[in-house]
Amino acid sequence: MTPSESSSADGLPSQPSGVASTDHARTNSGAPLHASRLVRADDTQPPPDADCVLSSRIRLARNLLGFHFVNKASPPMLSDIVHRVQSARFGGPFAGGVRWVNVQATAPADRLLLFERNLISRPFVEAQHPRGVAISSDESASVMVNEEDHLRLQMLAPGLQLVALAERMFALDAELEHSLEFAFHPRFGYLTACPTNVGTGIRVSAMLHLPALRLLEELDKVQRAAKDLHLAVRGFHGEGTDALGDFFQVSNQVTLGRSEIDIVEEFNSVIVPRFIAYERAARRALLERDAASLDDRIYRALGILRTCRLLTLDEAIKFLSRLRLGAATGRLTEVPLALIDRLLLEVQPAHLARTTGCELGADRAARAEFVRRSLR
């Protein structure tokens, strides 16, 4: 597939290879994967707490009874699991249609594209065994089949809106349960391949943007709070990835002994707001201390992004993070937050390769040109 064939009219990536839609939830299989659900149209209301929270995510781990876990299952058994889940009834966020991607048969660049869009995990990109992912038509939900667990149900939304996400997630879980029998133990709850995920099997996370805390060298505050609250702190793309720029993902680790809704509500109304409060206080302190320095930092970043000729991914994230701080604090009004968030996605290697036709990994010039054009 040439880049021109694979790009839709708006320059966004079109359907990856290996895509099929199911009969019972028909979708326009020719439709492109549109701009991520993490990106809003510029004129819509900003999502809650978007100044400090890039996105919210909920994941549920489920396994089918009568099958070995993925790490012990044979390839035929894994294929059987994929077929069973494909013939299950999806509901909730999938009401608008289910798009199935046979990940094993998908080209590496397309797998990477799904990963950058947070629809699949890093291990899922690189695995060799039979596996697939179901993606909802609005890309707010995905179900990975044969990741570490047979099913990993995932929902994403921009900003901080975990309670609303949880309600839709439970609707999906309940619908799937009509056609699939999940392994469950009265003491341990939902059974997962990794014994530390049993119980609710829920992972609630928020991608935080904490540039002011980093500037004030107060990130240890975040680390300490995370430790006290039994949270995991991870990088830009979740588990096994490094922090990029000023973005940190925090997520719960305790999955047993508390109900899903308790975990979600505490995370949404106590835990994440605590980090938001730290960051907002740090932003105020920066402005009170030396607003000119902060403005200089923001506008120099804008200058570089508007004029550079070569741009690595790390640099792009670093300078976009400064623009984001400017837009979120109102110091920078000419670049909307929504555009910055869209660029954070579109400067990633697979997106850039798809949009500009550049070679994966040899993309510094293409990234610079793409960003220059976008910020013109």
Next chain:
Amino acid sequence: MQRLCDCCSNPATVHETLVENGVKTEVHLCAEHAVERGLIVPGPHGPALVVAKLLQGQLSAQQPARRAVKTCPTCGSSMQSIREAGLAGCPLCYRHFEEELGSLINRAQGGASVHVGRHPAHAAELVDRAALRNKLARELREAVSREEYERAAKIRDRLQALGGQASDAFAESDSTIAGEHEGEAQP
């Protein structure tokens, strides 16, 4: 020089010091005369015992005795393989290694040991039964600690009527996996 039996000219294999009425005497007897005097009980002893055990396959002269490793009959995982991989092999591992995994989970989950929250509709009865069992188990422990044995016996009977052993009550669980089908897992 080898000592001979006190009673015959065979080599002595049993050497005993006997104390009778404060008088010490040494006796040296062959196996036959030792049995006759009641100093050893007939049966496989010494080399004969080794031969008997070898015949029964209980002992190998070359190998130390092997300890049986507990494995999950469904997927073949052992606790060691689960620890090494950080992953269980199948849902039924949680039943076969309930105790071991229970303490591991307890540590990882900051002390929590019993699930609270959503459950599949098909497990509703199990969840209700487990909740009742947990409640009765608590009452049983209370009754025992207060030495109210009559009440404890009644609670024990109710627990037994729910299925399972009353002694299980102290494990605070009902180790059934919802809707499990033992034979269904494929190789």
